[in-house]
Amino acid sequence: MTPQRRLVYEELMNSNDHPTAAEVFIRVKNSMDSISLATVYNCLDTLVGVGAIKQVNLDREPSRYCGNLNPHAHFHCESCASVLDIELQEGAEASKSVKLPRGAKAEKFEIAVRGICPKCARQKK
Amino acid sequence: MTPQRRLVYEELMNSNDHPTAAEVFIRVKNSMDSISLATVYNCLDTLVGVGAIKQVNLDREPSRYCGNLNPHAHFHCESCASVLDIELQEGAEASKSVKLPRGAKAEKFEIAVRGICPKCARQKK
DNA sequence: GTGAATGCAAAACCTTTGCAACTGG
DNA sequence: CCAGTTGCAAAGGTTTTGCATTCAC
Numbered sequence: 001m002t003p004q005r006r007l008v009y010e011e012l013m014n015s016n017d018h019p020t021a022a023e024v025f026i027r028v029k030n031s032m033d034s035i036s037l038a039t040v041y042n043c044l045d046t047l048v049g050v051g052a053i054k055q056v057n058l059d060r061e062p063s064r065y066c067g068n069l070n071p072h073a074h075f076h077c078e079s080c081a082s083v084l085d086i087e088l089q090e091g092a093e094a095s096k097s098v099k100l101p102r103g104a105k106a107e108k109f110e111i112a113v114r115g116i117c118p119k120c121a122r123q124k125k
Numbered sequence: 126m127t128p129q130r131r132l133v134y135e136e137l138m139n140s141n142d143h144p145t146a147a148e149v150f151i152r153v154k155n156s157m158d159s160i161s162l163a164t165v166y167n168c169l170d171t172l173v174g175v176g177a178i179k180q181v182n183l184d185r186e187p188s189r190y191c192g193n194l195n196p197h198a199h200f201h202c203e204s205c206a207s208v209l210d211i212e213l214q215e216g217a218e219a220s221k222s223v224k225l226p227r228g229a230k231a232e233k234f235e236i237a238v239r240g241i242c243p244k245c246a247r248q249k250k
Numbered sequence: 251g252t253g254a255a256t257g258c259a260a261a262a263c264c265t266t267t268g269c270a271a272c273t274g275g
Numbered sequence: 276c277c278a279g280t281t282g283c284a285a286a287g288g289t290t291t292t293g294c295a296t297t298c299a300c
Contacts, residue, residue: 021290038256038259039255042255060265062289063185063290073223075226086224089221096214097213097222098214098236100200101211105240109239110235114234129280164282253300255296256295256296261293263289
């Protein structure tokens with residue numbers, strides 16, 4: 001548990017958006033100027049590995065990172081590229097929404113929705 | 126509608142796996158040795174653009190392409206990295222499984238499951 | 251003290267682009 | 276014809292890696 005790792009982790013916990021590694025790098029560089037991008041990648045990987053944060057991969061965009069560990073889906077705005085957490089409907093667990101092949105072992109479900117976020121929808125009017 | 130484009134399209138329609146652009150390239154190169162990887166990318170992009178095929182992005186892996194246009198989810202094996210189509214449970218449309226933010230316009234839902242595919246699960250025993 | 255983490259630069263990887271030559275309709 | 280496509284090579288952007296240095300415990 002190094003200072004860099006702690007800093008990356010705390011930055012992510014204080015972010016409600018879903019920053020990319022490069023964005024995390026810019027933000028933590030304010031507190032620790034010597035930190036390098038490779039270290040940010042290392043720390044993020046480590047934190048994902050121990051389950052402290054989640055990695056969110058949408059389309060071909062850079063990976064984003066998320067401190068919200070509750071099960072949830074992601075909404076991806078096609079207009080501003082922002083990512084919002086969205087809640088799952090109760091009683092609609094992802095595990096019930098697909099027919100798994102016989103013998104398959106599911107470990108992780110991911111639901112993503114693409115569209116126009118409320119802010120962009122408002123601006124378009 | 127060029128021969129290259131037709132070839133890429135037909136190759137994909139005859140594939141039940143989910144080949145990457147590089148894999149499509151290798152396969153079509155057997156029929157047309159002069160085709161280039163950039164052209165395969167171009168053709169795939171065009172076909173995705175007109176809705177003739179679907180692009181499947183899972184994690185940070187290379188994009189895969191899919192000729193199955195029916196709504197379906199994808200199962201991604203963590204052991205062999207293969208991708209299987211899986212059916213949605215009837216009555217469990219993705220649109221009912223999440224609570225969209227007020228004012229958001231959803232356009233596309235994607236469900237992905239990660240785990241161990243039946244073949245790999247069998248081999249592990 | 252020692253094994254792991256850092257920082258830097260360079261490499262790796264997938265994908266896109268610029269451009270000249272070509273071709274399908 | 277001629278707009279659009281191809282093929283090639285080179286560039287682009289994200290992520291990883293090699294390695295010497297430094298650090299946390």
